[in-house]
Amino acid sequence: MGRRKQSSVFEDLYGIAAALPWWVGVALAIVAYAVLHRYAIAEVPASAAPGQIGQTVVTQMVKALSMYGQYIVPLLLLAGALASWLGRRKRQELVRGVAASQSGDALRQMSWRDFERLVGEAFRMRGYVVAETGGGGADGGIDLRLRKGNELALVQCKQWRAYKVPVTVVRELYGVMAAQGAAQVFVVTSGQFTADARAFTSGRHIELIDGQALTVLVKRARAAAPTGSTARPPAAANAPTHAAEPPKPTEMSPAAVPGCPRCGSAMIQRIAKQGANAGNPFWGCATFPKCRGVRGL
Template identity: 45%
Template sequence: MARKRTSPFEDMILIVSKLPWWAGLALSLVSYMVLHAIASRPVMPSAATPGQMGDAVAKSLFTTMAMFGQFVLPIAFGFGALLSGISALRQKKLYDNVATRPGVAALNEMSWADFERLVSEYYRRNGFQVTREGGNGPDGGIDLVLRQKSETYLVQCKQWKAYKVGVQPVREFYGVMTARGVAGGYFVTSGEYTGEAKTFAYGLNITLIDGRKLREMIDVASKTVAVSAPSQPAVTPPVCPKCSAKMKKRVARQGTNAGKEFWGCVAYPKCNGTAPL
């Protein structure tokens, strides 16, 4: 099926929508400021000699383009940022929903696009900067680019549940990894791999992740360890220095120490013995 023809404006929105939403917003603001500064310049010098006319016409054309671009580009970048933000929220909701469902059934029920979003969110939550390239649909292309510190990794997603992933897609993926010179790659499927695919990947910088392994990874990442604040050691109340009875915490209501806690005798008002905390 032929790819639907789109305009440059739509292509720009699509490209920016694959970036983090804040990156698209930054592009929108910066493009407006830069183009607005250019568009604010005089279109034609007030006194141009014949030898300067050609240069003046070129500059005026550039300025005129900036006059339109100062609105078109920020709008395109803004739409892209909005789509990116919506996609990020949808991605988080999808991941949280899958995390609450046991087994691999949830992986098999989703579309290839949602499967890609799920994998993207997993790596994002595990410290990677994720850029979605989108591949070429459900059957090909690099889907995600991961960056962590100075290293880059590629990810290809296959939402195949009807049959096993063979060696050919894995071999092609490795070829792309080699051509780009990345640190490693992750081939993720909701199904399984053939023995030949596993043999090919053995010893290479490719990690094959099948549906069961992905499910385990999500389960482990989703478990939150409740780290409670260290309990304070129990403080034994002192004895009253006047009557040797027990003391309890009290709060001063007046004087220079108003609002501060202190130890007061439990026999108060019969005994007004006190001690500092």
């Protein structure tokens, strides 16, 4: 592998602001201007007393750097904040597009980068803190790192429209999970998984989410999010206690991916690991272990 190009301070400032919520970047820009402006207008003695020449030179250098920095640093932070806001808006548009799609075309027609953005936003809406690693190309390496509490989960996105994801991909990711000490791994595809890939997950902390399950996951996450409440004003006005229930039947795809009987979240195919049904597939709640709802296939 080639050595990664070292970024400059300016690139780091921009990158930090772009990775944070946009309002944090704006707040940092204001603070940076206030601090640097204070140094920029500070009085520097024209002549130095004996023994204080070094201190005077340093003060003059700080003042000179602050004169430029008071404008450059806040502008970089504001640019990063703008990128953060635009990125957030883009992800929300992707979520709306998939939620409104009836045929699944919106998911299949996405670029690999938009697909990763969509998956990241879906996990954010499920309560995870998401870090987009930038992967190194389409489907390369770990695409997302998720945190909920003290647990780390890894996500690899596969934007494959015509092929099923084979067991080799899942097996390799399981090795990465062990190497990085992650508690769980998610493999998300716009297509499907082979039977061997699904069988490999038995007894392992690996979740396979195919295109159909992802679509339902996005629709349900959006329906549960606060921003989705504007889509239900008539129901809220007439029957407040049932405002969250009516959209569910219309937002789900036909019974292919059922809802959890306990919490209403999307369900994912799993393999029973023990008991009389060991080795048999069943529907398990996607929020496990928070919810332990199950359905038979």
